[in-house]
Amino acid sequence: MKRFEEQDSSSLKKQKLDEMSEITNTNTNTNNTSTSSKTEEKKEDFFKPVGEAVAEVDNDEEMNTTVHPTGAEDAYGHPVQEVESLCMNCHKNGTTRLLLTSIPYFREIVIMSFECPHCGFKNSEVQPASSIQEKGSRYVLKIENKEDFNRQVVKSEWCICKFVELDLEIPASKGQLTTAEGLLSEMIDDLSMDQEKRKEIQPEIYEKIDQFIKKVRSYINADEGTLPLTLTIDDPSGNSWIEYVPGEATHKWAHAEYNRTPQQNVQLGLVSEDEVAQQELAKKQAKAAAIANSTSVSTAATGDSKQQQEDNGDENDNPRVTGFSTDHDDIENFANEVQTFHATCSSCFAPCETHMKVVNIPHFKDVIIMSTTCERCGYKSNEVKTGGAIPPHGRRVTLFVDDPEDLARDILKSESCGMKVPELNLDLTPGTLGGRFTTIEGLLTQVREELHS
Numbered sequence: 001m002k003r004f005e006e007q008d009s010s011s012l013k014k015q016k017l018d019e020m021s022e023i024t025n026t027n028t029n030t031n032n033t034s035t036s037s038k039t040e041e042k043k044e045d046f047f048k049p050v051g052e053a054v055a056e057v058d059n060d061e062e063m064n065t066t067v068h069p070t071g072a073e074d075a076y077g078h079p080v081q082e083v084e085s086l087c088m089n090c091h092k093n094g095t096t097r098l099l100l101t102s103i104p105y106f107r108e109i110v111i112m113s114f115e116c117p118h119c120g121f122k123n124s125e126v127q128p129a130s131s132i133q134e135k136g137s138r139y140v141l142k143i144e145n146k147e148d149f150n151r152q153v154v155k156s157e158w159c160i161c162k163f164v165e166l167d168l169e170i171p172a173s174k175g176q177l178t179t180a181e182g183l184l185s186e187m188i189d190d191l192s193m194d195q196e197k198r199k200e201i202q203p204e205i206y207e208k209i210d211q212f213i214k215k216v217r218s219y220i221n222a223d224e225g226t227l228p229l230t231l232t233i234d235d236p237s238g239n240s241w242i243e244y245v246p247g248e249a250t251h252k253w254a255h256a257e258y259n260r261t262p263q264q265n266v267q268l269g270l271v272s273e274d275e276v277a278q279q280e281l282a283k284k285q286a287k288a289a290a291i292a293n294s295t296s297v298s299t300a301a302t303g304d305s306k307q308q309q310e311d312n313g314d315e316n317d318n319p320r321v322t323g324f325s326t327d328h329d330d331i332e333n334f335a336n337e338v339q340t341f342h343a344t345c346s347s348c349f350a351p352c353e354t355h356m357k358v359v360n361i362p363h364f365k366d367v368i369i370m371s372t373t374c375e376r377c378g379y380k381s382n383e384v385k386t387g388g389a390i391p392p393h394g395r396r397v398t399l400f401v402d403d404p405e406d407l408a409r410d411i412l413k414s415e416s417c418g419m420k421v422p423e424l425n426l427d428l429t430p431g432t433l434g435g436r437f438t439t440i441e442g443l444l445t446q447v448r449e450e451l452h453s
């Protein structure tokens with residue numbers, strides 16, 4: 001009996017030990033599971049998706065940096081907004097005010113004004129709200145009275161301003177919304193900044209700058225004998241402007257667009273210097289190939305002409321024109337012949353032909369009419385050259401057109417000729433449209449086409 005009791009007690013002990021070990025293993029597994037889950041949670045905290053991290057950064061920036069309306073607005077109802085920004089002078093926070101507005105006869109711009117309450121630093125700037133234009137722009141303003149100095153001027157960061165009579169050029173700097181007087185006043189402030197130091201160190205330079213400042217102020221005050229003053233602005237980006245007053249005389253305000261040079265495109269960041277160098281190299285190679293081809297063609301034609309002349313012997317002893325397509329023909333009456341010679345197209349550099357004809361205008365002189373046509377690219381041009389020497393005196397011709405038939409009158413316009421039509425407020429400066437042999441109607445039609453283009 002005692003043995004059985006001992007066996008029973010020992011079996012009970014084993015059962016208890018087994019149960020305790022199971023409980024311990026269960027607790028251990030539970031602890032390991034909870035520990036691993038916490039580790040996974042920490043891993044998830046450390047390795048968040050990129051999208052969630054960016055979203056949190058954007059939310060923080062929106063909370064810290066916001067644009068507040070000021071309640072002010074311009075004449076067109078555009079609101080003035082302000083944003084907190086860093087002062088580049090004392091490195092503390094200041095206030096930047098922004099206004100998106102539209103200028104009549106121009107386009108939209110952004111006016112920015114910064115002010116720091118800590119150090120008192122102020123700055124203003126103008127940025128175009130549109131992209132860089134396809135062509136550069138050039139404006140000319142004739143300042144004839146003191147009121148013209150109040151003309152508004154939009155000057156981009158690439159714009160160069162010139163005052164012709166003062167021999168003054170303002171290089172490209174920050175964008176501004178100012179006036180013609182404001183440009184000169186700012187220039188005076190810049191020159192006057194270090195005048196006291198120059199007076200002690202370089203008195204000669206001080207005297208010259210002081211005289212120039214007095215001269216500029218006399219123009220601003222419209223003193224007698226100073227005006228007119230010509231202001232020109234040249235902007236390769238096409239985002240500058242001078243205010244236009246409707247109905248004023250045509251000679252006071254002018255605007256012209258032009259194609260940018262490769263260097264200006266590099267300056268604006270539209271192309272790289274390597275791309276420009278490759279384009280120029282390709283043009284030089286194409287031009288050299290075209291010249292070589294043209295030379296070979298003309299050499300072959302000259303060789304054929306000489307061979308034919310040798311074959312014919314003395315049958316044709318009349319003089320010939322070397323290099324012309326009419327080498328096979330006699331030129332006894334050269335004035336009545338349309339001569340053709342080989343040339344190179346200025347557009348695609350391919351070989352082409354230029355026709356030349358000498359025309360005698362009664363009661364005037366001989367003129368040379370030249371026309372070029374390229375069969376490869378379709379380029380066409382014509383030009384008129386006057387024959388003989390330049391006369392010792394100039395000539396002014398006035399015609400009063402009072403009948404439609406007068407528009408059919410022939411007119412010869414040289415390259416140095418200017419033209420005025422007072423009834424149309426039309427004034428063509430010398431050199432405009434080049435030399436032309438046409439009619440009055442044809443000349444006016446060409447002016448209209450140039451204005452539309």
